[in-house]
Amino acid sequence: MDERKQVAQAPTAEARRPRPEADIRGDYAEKWGFRDPEEYFHKGRKGLDHEVVEMISRMKKEPDWMRRLRHQALDTFLEKPMPRWGNTALLESIDFEDIYYYIKPIEERGRTWDDVPDGIKKTFDRLGIPEAERKFLAGVSAQYESEVVYHSVQENLTKQGVLFMDMDSGLREHPEIVERYFATVIPPKDNKFAALNSAVWSGGSFIYVPPDTKVEMPLQAYFRINAEKMGQFERTLIIADRGSRVHYIEGCTAPVYSTDSLHSAVVELIAMEGAYIRYTTIQNWSNNIYNLVTKRAVAHRNAVVEWVDGNIGSRLTMKYPCVYLAGEGARGEILSVAFAGKGQHQDAGAKVIHAAPNTSSTVTSKSISKDGGRSSYRGLAKVHKGATNCKVSVQCDALILDSISRSDTYPTMEIEEDDVRMEHEARVSRIGDEQIFYLMSRGLSEQSARTLIVNGFIEAFTKELPMEYAVELNRLIEMELEGSVG
């Protein structure tokens, strides 16, 4: 790739300062990038064909319709060419024959942390999951490789009829709901990686919230890849029935390997009339993960869907959370932050599709590029004919921290209706020398000044996170910025 082509001029003071090569995410390995020995219940072979798909479906004792869906999806995957946009060079470099598609770490999922084998339990302890669960979560799901190894949900939610379980259990225990909604928002033919996920999916979350039920505390899923050359393909389906409310949070990390692993999830959200869904992601994969994810929501009449999407890690992320505004008065909000450090490409963005009158959407995208990292905003705002009186607002802010990093915007507008209020604003900025001097004149070191300015830049995002996550994200950013000044 021609990484330097669109590089802008550095401010002069910036250029004057010596700038040592910072090993961005240098302490990732220690904090999150540790690995466990592999003692798995089942580890399939590498490579992808109908035999592997059949094996996954059989091990899961799935109904026939799902088995057939998987096989058809595999055909679609094999037929579809690679996307010719995003980072084509990296996409073409993926060797699908050199990946494990299914690893079942343990035989039975735990209902308490004591049920989880010590090694894996220790991993999640180090990641702080049980602690967060005790403090402020209504339910937790922990996925390790292909399967959810721990799951719990507060009893009062179960009593109210809220379903929160791993996707495999959802299919087994609530086949009628799953069959009705599965792959309706994102059909396997949607794109090559959605087809791949549909063929080999395993794990992920299934959530159903009954009418008028408000789940006040967040539900959280944590995804951990441990094995080398692993492919994780979780599948999540969230249905919020009429007038209900739910907030789901996902986090993810992986060990640092010299070879690449693939994470390709599909997430479908359905917000029925008047329902509210917020889906928060803090993506902190190690820099050897290809993160190619399809996320889409349907918002029915007066429903609200919010994607709060933070991308800090991965080698390459291609992800464009979408809200399909299907019902009158529906609202969609997509708020995202991408941090692209050394060797990283964050090709993130948002899609809003207005298919009904009086619908509104807001897209706020913030990206930070550093140490040669590359961030792209790729977005679609579409208003169908007849979707009158819609409001669309898109704002993209890019912060570039040095002269070797890059940021691009690829907005697409397809407006078929005249009666639309549309705003689009894109800004690229750098940290001003005057801002640094101002803060230094208050006694802050140059490093602290930069960190404060960057945290301020993404404040619109962090203020939407639960406090614990906001603190964690600010700390992450601080670590990312360390060593970046001369």
Place this chain on the structure above:
Amino acid sequence: MRKADRKGAIFACEDVHIAVQGKEVVRGVSIELRAGEKVALMGPNGSGKSTLVSTLMGNPAYELTQGRIWLAGEEITGLPADERARRGLFLAFQYPVAIPGVSVANVIRAAVNARRGTDVPIREFRKELAEAMALLGVESSFPGRSLNEGFSGGEKKRIEVLQMAMLKPVVALMDETDSGLDIDALRTVAHGINSVCGQASAVLLVTHYQRLLNHVMPDRVHVLMEGRIVESGGADLVGKLESLGYDWIEKESNGPDLVTSVPDGAAAKAERPGVER
């Protein structure tokens, strides 16, 4: 040897020359401040006042080509701005920058912690901040707002003075803190300066009006023109400048000579430097 000359002064700069993009705009300025003093630095637009105080604070955008600076008996020439600040130097900016997404309270807390070299407990900090805000008539919504984002000129200046009050500097350099203020704000700012300035501290007030000086009585006044101090005196000088204007000094000090007496090399570029920022 020079240090001994500075006895009694808590701040001093000597023979300061400053270049901006290769052009010399301050040409040999020496100023001393003694504890408890308020000194005014006056002069027309473009005389180099802002460049001087910004450089004294350590702005790397300007080059100190010659001269030395002392704070509290120690030389601070060459130290970075944050180090000067932690030792008790403060600059109230003429045009404070906005830092979107970073609240006033956050900036002040980080600054206070840096200045005191310890993390002040949040409760204690809030109490102190509330007291300082009450003293300066700062509205209670300010701590939560993004620093200087969407602030009026007067609001920005009040927040500068609020920071000064919280940081309790040894020496404060105040760059046209009076400009753009209505009379009420001016009074508040003056009140702030008078209450912050104790026996152990000193203030250098940069201004080109006498308005602020009606409220803050300076002990001494220096007049800066074309990068040099051309006149010094007591508070009565302010009134004289007000009624006669700067032209009087130009005539008095034999203006044209000023230009011819510029050191070699700079003479060719001795036209009025437009570097006031």
